[in-house]
Amino acid sequence: MGSSSMSTNAPVFAPKEVSLQRRSDGTLILSSPIELGECDWRITDFLPKWAKAAPDRIFLAQRNSSGGWDEITYSQAWSLVQAVGQSLIEMDAKPSDNLAILSGNSIENAVMSFGAMSIGVVFAPVSPNYTLMPGGLARLKDVAGVLRPKFVFVQSGREFSAARSIPELKAATWISVDGAPETVRYSDLTEKRSSYQGFEGASRAVSCDSVAKVLFTSGSTGLPKGVLNTHRMMASSLQMGSLLVAPSEAPVQVEWMPWHHTMGSNVILHGILKNGGTLYIDDGRPLPQLFHKTLLNLQEVSPTAMFNVPAGYNSLCDAIEKDSEIGARILKRLDRISYAGAAISQNTLERLYRLTSSITGRRIPVMSGYGTTETAPTISTTHWATDRPGEIGLPAPGLQLKLLPVSDTYEVRVKGPNVTPGYLGRPDLTEQAFDEEGFYRIGDTVSFMDPEKPESGLRFTGRISENFKLANGTWVSIGNMRAAILAATRGVLSDVVIAGENREHCGLLCWLNPTEAARISPQPSSDLSSDPVVVQFLKDRLQEYNRTVGSSESAHSFVLLKEPPSIAAGEITDKAYVNQRAVLKCRSDQVESLYCSAPTPGVIRV
Structure with a gap:
């Protein structure tokens, strides 16, 4: 350390x-x-550089089952990458073949990625949620249909077995760390080879303008798109x-x-x-x-x-x-x-x-x-x-x-x-x-x-895709309004989603920051979303905010959400960014409650 x-x-x-x-x-x-x-230059050029200059320096480390750290040095990483690259060639990998990586960050993931890149095999890391979360397989099917990988890598063949239901993935050669049935064991690829001649030749042939990997966007507004990433990019x-x-x-x-x-x-x-x-x-x-x-x-x-x-x-x-x-x-x-x-x-x-x-x-x-x-x-x-x-x-x-x-x-x-x-x-x-x-x-x-x-x-x-027009034709800039509201509420709200498309005014779906909210109330209740002191604080802050903006950006009412944003429903991305459109769609009933003329439980008028 x-x-x-x-x-x-x-x-x-x-x-x-x-x-x-x-x-x-x-x-x-x-x-x-x-x-x-x-x-x-290519990012893979730095593996042999550091393997020579700092062979014993730790490159990557990950937690193991006993709570300690599994570590890999630069020298070890370079040896493993060469072995994996050579093994892929011996498994008939050709330049521009595709490797799908379905599991998350790990030492083995990195070795497979750099091994593939080094020999011109294009790798595509895919969100594990597409396999593991309810409803995710539909997106994985879209990805597989475009990618059509020759190889699939997973940390656990058993945990990711559901992906085999997709024909384009089932047809690939699977590589797993756990050596699950119908997979090639990762450790077989990392065994030291007597010669790396194939690897060395393939690596020299990879140009800076070759595609190194494909990153799929989250597809929040449509099908996932595979973004080509070249070495030069x-x-x-x-x-x-x-x-x-x-x-x-x-x-x-x-x-x-x-x-x-x-x-x-x-x-x-x-x-x-x-x-x-x-x-x-x-x-x-x-x-x-x-x-x-x-x-x-x-x-x-x-x-x-x-x-x-x-x-x-x-x-x-x-x-x-x-x-x-x-x-x-x-x-x-x-x-x-x-x-x-x-x-x-x-x-x-x-x-x-x-x-x-x-x-x-x-x-x-x-x-x-x-x-x-x-x-x-x-x-x-x-x-x-x-x-x-x-x-x-x-x-x-x-x-x-x-x-x-x-x-x-x-x-x-x-x-x-x-x-x-x-x-x-x-x-x-x-x-x-x-x-x-x-x-x-x-x-x-x-x-x-x-x-x-x-x-x-x-x-x-x-x-631009998140902005909308009110019923009077006035555009609402969501980025500006969201940032201003979070600033006005002084950290008591952790995030906010703004409703109002084709409505007379804007309403808010809000999540509390429980630590800051608890500081507001002298005797915080177990349910901070219904704590009268917290609610009044937010009303006061939003009234102050409303006095600083035009009517199109004023907050008319708000709801304090109890359930956190759902990864499975696409409400929050792997990077913890709240997807405004997805939240509005998934919580349409609460959006409707913001615009109900009669008093509605949970809806607070500003």
Whole structure:
């Protein structure tokens, strides 16, 4: 694990600069003045590099059944990757064959992924929920129909056996760690070979523009889309980030973000490998029933950097406020905090700065990132310590951002070497995704933090697909409204979903932050959602909020939800981002109650 000394290092940030071109139609083109440089390398090139330079350094670690850590060094990882790659070739793997990985983050998952990438086999990590959650097999069937893999890897052939009901998956050669019936045992692939000549030749033939993997989007508004990720895309994305915020030397991190998401794999896992670091695979999650595992792991390891979603940082602050010794153990080596996936609240941001300063004597910088699966994922980052919610920073080196005026915001589009060439098997979607100048249509809106000072950065204002019109034809910007309401309620609400499409006014479906809500009431009840002091506090805060906005963004009524967002129903993603559309669909009865003219139990009028 890490040493007990307190870190005094601070990340080195690039200057806050941006180049801006104005077109006659009001369109803006933003770019970074920093040169990206050449990105003619593959992430797999760093395995032999670190196996030689730091052979005994731990690359990956995961919890085992006895509660300890299983670890793998760089030297061991490189040996296993070569063996797996050679074994796949001996199993008749050809360049551009597909490997589906159905189970979650693990050492074996990483070895299979890097082994496949090294020889030109395209791998596709798929959300385990598609196999394990009720209703998920329909999405897995859509994925399998497009992917048609030659190989399938799972941690447990028994646990993932339901996927065999899908013909395209059943026809593949299955590889499992547990050696379940009708599978090839993973350990058979990792046995040392007498020759790696086939591996070496196949690896040399993999170009930087070859497709390395396919990442499937969540498909919240349609069928899952397979985003092609080339080696150059992933290399460019990592290089962009390192030019804005200098990476730590041999970083040590504890991370749960799933590798079937671009942040988990392309930023965290690949970033660790590029910089010769150590990744402890977190078996916890930012969920009440699992966060205790994350807390234990963070205390044992004392990471140098941390990525999470805002919900995770809320839980972390709660734990540290209860026991400062927990904070001392977790924060002693930390030099940066990053979040993505959802907007952070002002309350959470202030708590992070207050706690890191009081415990370490340092104001550990909090940074936000903005990106998409289609950009591997880098688009922009705050290469400074952010102090306002919604900040997404400035465009990364090598990119161009096109901002098209839309009401009081801008639709944002992007072009650069880290943008996907398209979607697997869907030329129609690929064509629709790009405009006439070759810019990728992200589908989001942004605005300037300070229109008079573009170098102050951009602010995320919402997803176009989530915005809606009221009955009077007025557009409601969900991103802006959600962030403002969370700020107004001072951390007592953990998240909010906004209803009102084709209605006269907006109503809210809300989840409480139980820790903050309990602080409001002198004698908190067991059911905080019906605690009169908590309810009155929220009414008062929402009335204050309403006085600061126009009628179209006013909150008319709200419901405090007792059931957390459901992963199985698609209400919350693996990254803990609440899917507004899915919640509104799944909880249509509660949405209707917001607009009932008669008094309705649970509905609070503002």
